[in-house]
Amino acid sequence: MIGHWGAERTGGYGLQSDMISREVRCSQLQSFACVRVLLGGKHLIPGYVILADRGRLPLLERRIQAQSGWERTYANSNTVIWRTLAHRSLP
Secondary structure: OOOOHHHHOOOHHHHHHHHHHHHHHHHOOOOHHHHHHHHHHOOOOEEEEEEEEEHHHHHHHHHHHOOHHHHHHHHHHHHHHEHHHOOOOOO
């Protein structure tokens, strides 16, 4: 999860702010490749990707769906959750 929650206590506020601004740019581009570069540059491997406003991000959703190694685990009218197949043992 990219967010400020607790970052002021852990000293990671600057890093989280940078990642949030970069994630916003990836969302604007609707680019999953951008998301992967963002996380890979920080050596982070997500188990899940959550699109909380899927109506605004249809191209990004299709791009994730086209990637091998990801499966949709939940969807409703507003939210879709993708899980990497590398983390199938995750709940």
